[in-house]
């Protein structure tokens with residue numbers, strides 16, 4: 001699956017706590033903590049379910065060891081699938097920041113949408129094609145392996161089957177899954193209308209994911225509880241992604257080409273660094289209703305303190321703590337410049353979970369871009385049919 005960086009709701013589903021495994025081709029490979037759940041689940045189902053059923057003569061230790069190796073190779077296969085998406089994206093001139101393995105598989109964080117239907121087609125098809133080719137290779141190994149090498153036969157058979165299923169499953173035309181992107185690229189090429197293609201593909205995603213959810217409910221009633229829950233969760237995940245994709249696409253279209261300076265709030269409240277948090281709350285925040293203050297001078301800002309910083313300080317500590325102790329220092333601030341694209345600013349705000357971004361020019365704070373500004377700009381543009 002590929003995920004555009006600007007996605008608003010996926011960003012909330014995609015957990016942030018992940019560990020870096022290193023870089024491949026400049027791409028940061030990350031393991032989300034939710035991955036460990038699926039890793040244990042796959043290893044457990046192989047060790048307790050599949051291997052004892054097919055090879056009852058295996059010892060428990062053998063089943064566990066082979067289960068762990070198979071599971072690791074399975075996730076290496078998912079990584080190969082994502083890497084191929086990312087490498088083809090890079091070749092089409094689209095930078096890729098990270099690949100994250102998480103509970104539902106893998107996601108490549110591709111920094112922008114492809115510029116042509118052909119590029120989109122190539123990027124989308126690369127993943128499933130990799131899985132299907134890997135599936136074929138593993139099945140060939142299974143066929144060529146001598147029968148007495150039971151572990152090799154078992155591992156390659158299962159990995160072959162799972163990679164083939166993975167490739168075919170991802171080809172379902174459920175946007176934003178790979179097959180949905182393939183579908184969008186085909187409609188886009190024919191109609192020359194990306195907006196129309198995105199709409200059709202995301203409706204496809206909603207329909208198919210609803211079928212997953214119904215199928216999952218059916219499995220639940222058939223007694224296959226775990227499989228049922230799994231299918232419902234995947235269905236829900238894709239439904240959410242599909243329904244927000246079209247909305248996000250429109251938001252991106254609205255924001256592109258507009259500059260931060262068009263909607264930033266030019267005046268920006270400043271406070272003295274000697275204030276206590278209590279004074280800031282009582283004398284500045286309560287009377288003005290403002291959420292964000294520059295500490296020091298606008299021309300020589302020391303940092304930024306927000307309502308969130310204040311509310312994280314306990315009532316007793318507010319009397320003694322100074323605002324400089326809780327502010328984000330100027331050097332560490334996420335910032336934009338007045339000529340930055342609004343779409344990029346939106347990315348920073350949603351990804352960092354911020355309510356505002358200081359607008360900085362020549363080391364001076366010249367204004368503030370808030371989440372509220374952005375949302376009202378989007379809703380006005382939408383009402384005017386932009």
Ligand SMILES: [Zn+2]
Nearest residue numbers: 001127170178
């Ligand atoms: Zn994929």
